Amino acid sequence: MIKATENNEYVELTSPTILPKASGFLWNEKMMIHMNCRGYAVAQYMQPEPGKYSYAPNLEAKTFMQPEQPYYAHHPGRFVYVKDEVSGEIFSAPYEPVRVLPDKYTFSVGKHNIVWKIESNDILIEMSLSLPKEDPMELWRVKVTNLSSMKRKLSIYPYFTVGYMSWMNQSAEYNEALQAIVCSAITPYQKYQDYDKIKTLKDKTFLLADQEPSAWEVNQEAFEGEGGITNPSAIQNELLSNGEARYEMPVAALQYRIDVEPGEEKAYRFIFGPAKTEDEIAQIRRTYFIDTNASGDDGFMLAELEYAEYIREGRGCIEIKTPDADLDNFVNHWLPRQMYYHGQTNRLTTDPQTRNYLQDNMGMSYIKPQMARNAFLTALSQQNTSGAMPDGIILHEDAELKYINQVPHTDHCVWLPICLSTYLDETNDYTLLDEVVPYADRKEVGTVFEHINRAMHWLMKDRDERGLNFINQGDWCDPMNMVGYKGKGVSGWLTIATSYAFMIWADICEHSDQLKMSKEYRLAANETNEVVNKYLWDGEWYARGITDDNVVFGISEDKEGRIFINPQGWALLSGAADELKQRKLIQAVKDQLETPYGVEKLAPSFTAMREDVGRVTQKHPGTAENGAVYNHAAAFYIYGLYAVGEKDNAYRLLRKMIPGPDSEDIIRRGQLPVFIPNYYRGAYRQIPHTAGRSSHLFNTGTVPWVYRCLIDGLFGLQGNKEGIHIRPQLPSEWQEVTVKRMFRGVELQFHIKRDASVTTTEVYVHGNYIEDGIIKDLKSDVEYKVLVKIPF
């Protein structure tokens, strides 16, 4: 039912008996589009704030992307109605809105395009969607093939929803000179001060066609008539009515009335997107459909090629071959693509949360380290002189901190050394630490090294008398907003994370020959770990925090929210947990948080408000922060498991994160294996029937941590100051793997296999034994063949 095809460029869903709500997404520098296999679409582009060109039929709220968002009959979508002019029979490709199950059906989510093949009644409709590299617009191909042995008379109706553009002003018409449907609107606003913001917006939506249509309709109501969207009245007529829309809901529907001989194909191309003016649309038409290069390729074709090349640039730094083919496919093809998306687009926001921005660029260190470098400098240039980091990083001169970034969180500083360490591991570029960067006040400046020192000192100071870090209105967990808003409550996780950050920073200090400072931070980490064990160890696991009223929570006495994953995972990293505590907490996680779909963030999920904890306790049980399999937190935990050598536990949980190709999984999770969502529904022990469902949201800090689990953990191919340190932690059932590793401009071929003759890992480069397992002095003109023997 689902398989990878064409050199793993695509993941295909073929001939299902029920159409799941599977989806894929494409993105470029200015936009993203989330495309559902049935034809529904969610698209946004930046100007600089997110905007729409294909709207819902009612006035949609401006909000972040919703998890598990329901589709409905008039949801925005891209469809092709097909009418047999002889029989009058109608179907629609891909599936919605007519919902005739086709004879054959393939949905191929590709890296640089999304393709459908729909066969119905001996008509083959092929649709594909690609994007240009930069322009926010959709490049569509529609091909019709007559598979029957007789001539067919057909009408093909490409149908692009436009929806309720604006209550102020909306209209649509067909522009003959442009061969385009042009829908116009004015973004609603009320205060004259906002006029300057809206007057530059791309308020038009256009559909450009490469071939003149037989007829068109631009008025949604006229198109549907009483037949409705599932059986539009307008297509009962010989020709669409060439109408117009004047403060009526626009739509972009074309008709091609064609004769097709047996075996004949007819191919069409369309461009759908936003524009400011008709001149701009005319320019797009010239560039994409009229002008050609010496080889006769027009801009449309070149843009498809350029986009494919752009996506290829985002490949990762390992290629693996393991006994787990599904893991190979995901890691070699889809995981770096998702990391690349985060690093390039910053989640299509102009003010990413600081922790997201830093972690997304931690991931970018594996793909385009120069971009990660610049991002760290950008983030630090917005640091307060006190050392505190702001809640969001402003990426555009007109941007401002919005929504959750107006709520004070206390964790942002810990991400600095942690994310930076991956960059340094990967590049060895310690010159970054010497870069001079201003502080937010633009009066003081300091080196990156000094900036991070201030961040660490801020963490040391933002603590109560016990030495536990204040949580204020949230740490990594946004809706844990009432634990410490009175100024007393502390975060167990953040205290542990601070200890880990001190350790990481101590290492970096040491490698920067700041030995005294290194010692101080190591001491601070140890002292923090002591405090953690004194106040937060509950007997079998670590507590999540202590409220303003001095109530410890996330402990065995709690009926709900008894155990949280984050303090456990990070205690493995920080060294707080000794071996006994490690064993205990791992067992507790297994017993209480592990499910067939991964590790839950907390359990049991809260079912009612706990006013001393906050909004997290009001979220739906099993969703988002309240007991979901929150993959970001799960990835921390897995990373912690690798840190203490728990290779089998780690691999088992890692595998649960990747949506499987089997049909049971796709129907429950509703997702092809092309990305890791921010969560799968949890509360497995409370509400089993919904557990495992995907949020369908692909914005998540999970992915760089999964990559770190692979590089630093599973395959053990982590960079350090001297070179690359080989310490694989293959699951016990694996006998051997090969890994191609791109590292500091060098390609290394690893063959890792079990060998009965060894008791510890032994590394051989071109047959030479490497004593400490660190391959040093890498030369770019050498092709490294590395044999790694590991014990049974």
Add this chain to the structure above:
Amino acid sequence: MIKATENNEYVELTSPTILPKASGFLWNEKMMIHMNCRGYAVAQYMQPEPGKYSYAPNLEAKTFMQPEQPYYAHHPGRFVYVKDEVSGEIFSAPYEPVRVLPDKYTFSVGKHNIVWKIESNDILIEMSLSLPKEDPMELWRVKVTNLSSMKRKLSIYPYFTVGYMSWMNQSAEYNEALQAIVCSAITPYQKYQDYDKIKTLKDKTFLLADQEPSAWEVNQEAFEGEGGITNPSAIQNELLSNGEARYEMPVAALQYRIDVEPGEEKAYRFIFGPAKTEDEIAQIRRTYFIDTNASGDDGFMLAELEYAEYIREGRGCIEIKTPDADLDNFVNHWLPRQMYYHGQTNRLTTDPQTRNYLQDNMGMSYIKPQMARNAFLTALSQQNTSGAMPDGIILHEDAELKYINQVPHTDHCVWLPICLSTYLDETNDYTLLDEVVPYADRKEVGTVFEHINRAMHWLMKDRDERGLNFINQGDWCDPMNMVGYKGKGVSGWLTIATSYAFMIWADICEHSDQLKMSKEYRLAANETNEVVNKYLWDGEWYARGITDDNVVFGISEDKEGRIFINPQGWALLSGAADELKQRKLIQAVKDQLETPYGVEKLAPSFTAMREDVGRVTQKHPGTAENGAVYNHAAAFYIYGLYAVGEKDNAYRLLRKMIPGPDSEDIIRRGQLPVFIPNYYRGAYRQIPHTAGRSSHLFNTGTVPWVYRCLIDGLFGLQGNKEGIHIRPQLPSEWQEVTVKRMFRGVELQFHIKRDASVTTTEVYVHGNYIEDGIIKDLKSDVEYKVLVKIPF
């Protein structure tokens, strides 16, 4: 097709061949519901801000009610699916979502309920909706009758949409003890400070049934399956699956599987609405379905009766019988109901715009003058000591000025004497002027008389050196926001309106024996009129204003926005226009603004932004303020026409405001004659094919002005200090009318007829000639019979 029935309690739409999108609305103290004849619904209730209990399928933007809002397949609605268990045939009442045109169909919009009768395949479905007087909930009756001569096996599925309640937390289940579907949600919020606001909200939606269902479904997706909302998969099964919804879209669907003998009826009752807790739902169940009074009536029946009585209390102060039966029906039944709605609910907002609040209570002066009195005191208690009125009036302790009320407008003071004068005309309650009221600062106090004097002085001072009133970011016209935001631009209309306000206030001063003051205001009015004629008369009509850059606009040189109705209408009222100017401007209005659907607000509609005028020029041509038949402005103009004796022009335009009962009108306007919408689409000369469409919005300041046109103008039965002054202005084609007038506790029966023997109006009370036409010394125990002779 449309007719009034049952003593004009209903307006019925019967057996149409196409179902128009006609609608009616019901309201009570806490909610309103706008019900479309097809079954779609828009409902809101106050807690204290507007909330929902039946949501759209996606996250809807919080906004004011949208004009001409499009419906779509999954729009919130109230439906009954009906399945013939033998044939398997399905239809839905009223019409959506299955869209089978019934054999017979009646949609009756009533004053206190809305009723449908749908006959399809010898099954009669009767549905009715009423409301309690105060509680925000819907009272539904569904009756099924077997009209055929054989026993029928049916399943009846009452289906109430619930929609996307919340991204934080939503679920639904059937509660057996309550015999109710209970849907639960948590209102999304992000900042802990907002928790106190959301924690008291009625976040549950319930459907209470008076009879135990055979089965139920609470999960939208499970109900629809692949059949979709037009042909739900779940009703193909024998029984619904008794499911649950856990972070899935809720729905409230019940199934009654029944056998019905020939002629047999089965009747059901349901209550649908919001609640905070299950206890509250249990209490509602007890009150409405369980407990009965001595006569055996339960709360449901009593609530229907109480609501009907409540609506009856809102009747107007005239009952007319004229040659125009449609006008009679509208004026006797529907116009006061719409005024009453405004006065009782304040448009379901906690911060009505000041001008709306004052005008809505001007209307209330005819219905419940005591409420109008209190409203004037409330408004004045929020007046600034400078005399300036705030942009909105706060009606609830938690309320704040929102949206447009944060934009400074300069017209609010003019409405004080104008609206008050109607109250005084109607009640003669001059004691109101002596009431002592604080100012907004709560330090100073003053009588109402002093308050209004300050308002008048504020208007005198807020002027430029020419004596023209500043417009700032708007006057009566909200989006005229860029004429004067730099502090220089002036409003022509507001200057004229100020003159009129001075005149009205001078009259009131005179009647309050403040003769010196009266003289001063009259002088000020005359001086203002001189200034108006000097700077704003354009040769054939008055200009609309002068911009910050000293550009006069709304003049013959303008290509768009050449003429605005408001300066013309008010110049008739203020006395600025002498007879020649009156003739000229009336002709200009006729030539440029009059259309088959009424008088446009401006013409030609703007088609592009004019940056020195503002947002009004960006609105869609023919909508809202940009060239619509904006009935509020049209009503001012008609009132002005009566002021100068233009009785035939006035009547012609008045009639265009009331949606007609003929089918051409209902199809174009899409509205039954039960209310005057805020606009009909204009731009008649630019976009004729959409002209005349109703906005479907029933919040409008139009209605009290129409009532004033009838009382002060057409029938000429206006109160004054001495009694009631009889000055009818019947249109030339009318020969006679009768009017019952309730006035200051007295009932007067007027018979107004043309009489060849008179040359001016002559008034006879019980045969006695009244010299000055003023009936004085009214006695409540007398039944006045008044004959009014008017010349041919």
